[in-house]
Amino acid sequence: MKKNLIAVICYAFMSLHLFSQTKIGSFKNSLKTNLSNIKDVMTLVNKESNDITFFLADAKNVYVYRLNEQFEITNKLISESKKRKFKVLLGSAIDRENYHIFLSNKQKNKFICINFDLKREKTTSHEFVISKNETLIQTISHQNNFYILTGNKYGGIFLYSFNKLGQPVKKAVNNHYNPLVLNKKSKLVKITELLAKSHETSVLKKFKKDIPNAIESVSSNKKMFVRNNKVILTLDHYKKLTQILTIDLAKKELTSYKTYEKPLANEKSSRKKTNSFLYEDKIFLIAGDKERLLMHVLEYPSGNFIKDFAILKDEKIDFKNSPIIQKGGDYNNHREFEKTKKFLRKITSEFIGVSVIKNKGDYQLTLGGYIQRKANAAFGMMGAMGAMPGLPIASFGNATVFFNPVMLAYNSYANTKSTRIECLFNDKFEHIAGKKAPENVFGKIHKTEIQNKAASTIFKYKDYFIKGDYNSLNKIYTLTKFTY
Numbered sequence: 256m257k258k259n260l261i262a263v264i265c266y267a268f269m270s271l272h273l274f275s276q277t278k279i280g281s282f283k284n285s286l287k288t289n290l291s292n293i294k295d296v297m298t299l300v301n302k303e304s305n306d307i308t309f310f311l312a313d314a315k316n317v318y319v320y321r322l323n324e325q326f327e328i329t330n331k332l333i334s335e336s337k338k339r340k341f342k343v344l345l346g347s348a349i350d351r352e353n354y355h356i357f358l359s360n361k362q363k364n365k366f367i368c369i370n371f372d373l374k375r376e377k378t379t380s381h382e383f384v385i386s387k388n389e390t391l392i393q394t395i396s397h398q399n400n401f402y403i404l405t406g407n408k409y410g411g412i413f414l415y416s417f418n419k420l421g422q423p424v425k426k427a428v429n430n431h432y433n434p435l436v437l438n439k440k441s442k443l444v445k446i447t448e449l450l451a452k453s454h455e456t457s458v459l460k461k462f463k464k465d466i467p468n469a470i471e472s473v474s475s476n477k478k479m480f481v482r483n484n485k486v487i488l489t490l491d492h493y494k495k496l497t498q499i500l501t502i503d504l505a506k507k508e509l510t511s512y513k514t515y516e517k518p519l520a521n522e523k524s525s526r527k528k529t530n531s532f533l534y535e536d537k538i539f540l541i542a543g544d545k546e547r548l549l550m551h552v553l554e555y556p557s558g559n560f561i562k563d564f565a566i567l568k569d570e571k572i573d574f575k576n577s578p579i580i581q582k583g584g585d586y587n588n589h590r591e592f593e594k595t596k597k598f599l600r601k602i603t604s605e606f607i608g609v610s611v612i613k614n615k616g617d618y619q620l621t622l623g624g625y626i627q628r629k630a631n632a633a634f635g636m637m638g639a640m641g642a643m644p645g646l647p648i649a650s651f652g653n654a655t656v657f658f659n660p661v662m663l664a665y666n667s668y669a670n671t672k673s674t675r676i677e678c679l680f681n682d683k684f685e686h687i688a689g690k691k692a693p694e695n696v697f698g699k700i701h702k703t704e705i706q707n708k709a710a711s712t713i714f715k716y717k718d719y720f721i722k723g724d725y726n727s728l729n730k731i732y733t734l735t736k737f738t739y
Contacts, residue, residue, distance in 0.1 A: 275699050277736045279721070280326025284311060284730040286318045286333040293710040293725055297356065297658055299347045300716055301399065309732065310347070310356050311710065311725070314339060317356065319371050326734060332371050334378040341367045346394045346658045348401035348417060355421040357401060363391040366403075368421035383423050389413065390451040393459045394657045397481050397504060404486070404502075410445030414507050428502055429509040436500075436512075437493040446500065449477060449490055459488070461660050464535075466715060467612055467695045469667035470625045470675055473532055474608030480533050485510075489533055495520040497531040497540060499556075515558055518542040518549035528603045528624070534611035537561065541609050541622070545600050550609065550622070552684055562684040568596040574686040575676040583672035601674040614693055614739060618684070623675030661720070665713050668697040696720055696739050703735070 284293075291313040299308045306329070311318040321330040341358040345366075348355045352374035359366045364387075369380045385391070388407040395402040403415040403423075410433055415423045435443040450459060460472060461479040476491040486502040494517065501511040517529045519542040529542040538555040541548065548566040553559060566572050571593075572579075578591040579598045592598075602624030610621040677692035700713060700722055710725040720737045 275696075275738050276703065279734050279736045280322070281731055281733045282320055282322065282326075282328050284318055284320075284725070284732060286331060287311075287313070287316070287730055289313070289315065291315065292727060294342075295344050296710045296712045296723060296725065297344050297347060298712060298714045298723070299349065299354065300714070301349055303399070305717070307716065308347075308349075308354055309723070310344070311732070312344065317369060319354065319373070320732075321354075321373060330373040332373060332376055332378065334369050334371060334380070338367065340365070344658050345403070346396050346401045348396070348421070349399040350419050353419065355401065355417065357394075357403075357421075359391070364389075368417070370421050381420075381422065385413075385415075390447075392447075392450050393461060393479055395461075395479075395481060395486060395504070396658075397484070402504070406447035406451035408445075408447065408451070410447050412446060412450070412502075412509065414502070414504075416507070426507040428507055432509050432512075434500075434512040436490060436498050437496065439492040439494070441493060441495075449492055450488070458657075460663070463660050463715070465612055466661055466664050467668070467697055468610040468621075468664045469697075470608050470610065470621065470623045470673040471606075471667040472608075472664055473610045473621075474530060474606035474625060476530070478533070487533060489531060491530050494527060494529045494542070497538070499533075511556075513556060513558075515540060515553060518551050518563070519544075526603055528607040530608045532609050532611055535613075537611075539609050539611055539620070541607065543599060543603050543607060545596075545603060548599060548602070548622075566595060566599065568599050570595060572598070572676060574678050574680075576679045576687070576690055576692040577677035579674065579676055581672075581674045598674060598676070616682075617687060618680040618682075619692060620678040620680070621675050622678060623673055625673035659712065659714065661714050662712055665697050665700065668695065668701070693739065696737055700737055 293311050293313050295312045297310040305324045306321055308319060308321045315335065317334045319332045320328055323329050340360045342361055343359045343363065345357040345359055347357065352372060354371040354373060356369050357366060365382065365384050367380055367382045369378060371378050385405055386407065389405040392404040392406050395404060401417055405413045405415070411427055412429045414426050414428050417423055436446050436449060438444050438449060459477050459479050460475045462468060478489045480487045484504045486504060488500045490498040496514045496516055499513045500509060502508070503510045515538060517540045519527060524544050526544045527542060531541070532539045533555060536555050538553050540551045540553065543549065546568050550564045552561040554561060564574055572595055579593060581590040582588065605624065605626045607624040612619050679687040679690055679692055681687060712723045714721055722735045722737060724733045
């Protein structure tokens, strides 16, 4: 009787866990005949047809498979145009039956566009370069189009769009409007001094709506959001103000520069940490030290006040819906504690951030901080903590920054040492007390990382997430659906 009861409980637990994940399809990489490993995978979702196109790249070739909504192959094509020097996948674009993918060399100053004509089953490619004075800032994928944003040391920002043949058209976006911005020392500098940093850790991070983001990602002091045909850049280097620049993709011009005062703006403290996050028509501004943390919620872009919240070291946090969670420690991967003083001390020790997402109608905020791991520790912990084993180190720190913000968000979730709380609010930003914060969808995906599969990827499709796993032995690519 006891054994039967245990079996029933185990079955119920497994059913509950598996309910949020479903295998929805698979396909074979039948075009691949060589023995080299798949090194990168890029997915492109056509918003008009809901087709999904997979680009699987090894050292020499790119294999293309287009799937319909039933996850059946409708077209496939191989390109032998990929040259070894082009190792970094940057993004893609669609023009009817023509699919373009863009790659660069490791230095990101030489590029190639490979065009896949699925109707004629033909591939072509051409190379292009950017000026010696320019640095790649970020790439933009919007409404089936692709753009490259660059900058130079003189303060010039340039937008590369692409014609139907995939050839670049360059435009200076700040010829007529080039405001100076404030750096962390409150000195006015050229915009590109903050944006055009070539080191991987300094790359401008981009965020997509309704993607859960780890504290490691949102604690970045420069972020990019794309909405309503506009590129919005937020800068948090200066502790008193969040600075926001807007580039209009239709006009290909920098059209506005706005500032928003942060909490504790007049508080002078070397320990003070600040940041912000943009979500829908709201901007969330935070500032904290060992004594307190304040958060202001404002309307965007008007700046009108909506709500403020405070955490004081000697008081309980009255708007949290989770315990205080520390994840990714060297000896204990998951710890919980209750002391507010300890929470403030930990989150303000290095980097701080706030992430916002809508979950079943509620605003779910993740508020916290993280400690940057040493390079050797991060490398050693990647496999142990469930990072995608098939993803090369170059992709983990580099390529996903450009072409797959979802994968970057997942890797950040799986590989950081963070301290955080989860909070739930209604549309009026009234705290929803007594309700447990739902599990992050990446947490569900993380639990399934039990095999060393090459070329894994995660992407958003419709209102759910898909994890793709490639088995190099049988060349089968498996798709698993995960819901919130």
